[in-house]
Each structure stands twice: as C-alpha cells, then as structure tokens.
Amino acid sequence: xxxxxxxxxxxxxxxxxxxxxxxxxxxxxxxxxxxxxxxxxxxxxxxxxxxxxxxxxxxxxxxxxxxxxxxxxxxxxxxxxxxxxxxxxxxxxxxxxxxxxxxxxx
DNA sequence: CCCCTGACGGGCG
DNA sequence: TCGCCCGCCAGGG
Numbered sequence: 001x002x003x004x005x006x007x008x009x010x011x012x013x014x015x016x017x018x019x020x021x022x023x024x025x026x027x028x029x030x031x032x033x034x035x036x037x038x039x040x041x042x043x044x045x046x047x048x049x050x051x052x053x054x055x056x057x058x059x060x061x062x063x064x065x066x067x068x069x070x071x072x073x074x075x076x077x078x079x080x081x082x083x084x085x086x087x088x089x090x091x092x093x094x095x096x097x098x099x100x101x102x103x104x105x106x
Numbered sequence: 107c108c109c110c111t112g113a114c115g116g117g118c119g
Numbered sequence: 120t121c122g123c124c125c126g127c128c129a130g131g132g
Contacts (some may be wrong), residue, residue, distance in 0.1 A: 036114035
C-alpha cells in the first residue's frame with residue numbers, strides 16, 4: 001500500500017465472490033475519480049498475477065473491456081463461473097452485482 | 107523534455 | 120439516446 005498500484009490491488013482483492021466493480025469506483029474510493037485509467041493500468045500490470053481477480057473489474061457500463069487481455073473469453077468464463085451472467089461481453093444485472101468500495105467497504 | 111497512448115469517466119450538444 | 124471532446128495519472132518513444 002504505497003498509495004498507488006498496491007492500493008488498487010488491495011481493493012480488487014476485497015471484491016466479494018460473485019460481485020463486480022468498476023475502475024472509476026475503485027479510483028474514487030482511493031483518491032477521487034481521477035485515476036480511472038490508472039486502475040486499468042494497474043490491472044494491466046497485474047493481469048499476470050492470478051491472485052488478483054481483475055476479471056471482476058469492468059467499466060461503468062459493465063462491459064468486459066479488458067477481456068482481450070485475458071485471452072479469448074477467459075474473463076467471461078471466470079465471471080460465469082461465479083454465477084455472473086455475461087451476454088455479448090456485457091454483465092447482466094450489473095447494477096445489482098455492482099460492488100462499491102466506497103459504500104459497501106468501510 | 108515533449109508528445110502520444112491507454113482495461114475510463116463525465117459533460118455537452 | 121448517441122457521439123464527440125476534455126481531463127485524469129503513468130509509462131514509453
């Protein structure tokens with residue numbers, strides 16, 4: 001936790017099973033909505049780390065924007081394995097599955 | 107040191 | 120509702 005990527009990793013790891021979050025939500029929880037892109041960058045650096053559930057992090061639309069980085073539809077499979085319904089690279093009931101670190105985490 | 111790009115988000119027309 | 124533009128931080132050329 002150096003107030004940077006590590007913080008992001010910690011928050012991502014805190015995402016409950018079967019739940020998802022967004023880059024902006026995590027960025028906002030850490031220090032404002034300025035680092036939405038940075039979160040994505042952090043995920044990119046961490047996508048090699050299987051201890052980080054980066055597949056649970058999507059954009060505000062609930063679209064698996066980073067699915068390409070996982071290889072094929074690996075990201076979608078991981079989400080479906082958690083009971084999350086994914087259709088056309090988009091999470092169904094995203095609003096219901098959404099996990100806000102700012103609200104639910106404290 | 108300057109410029110471009112990026113797994114994003116919000117605002118405006 | 121859709122599309123365009125600007126701002127955000129960090130890394131690479």
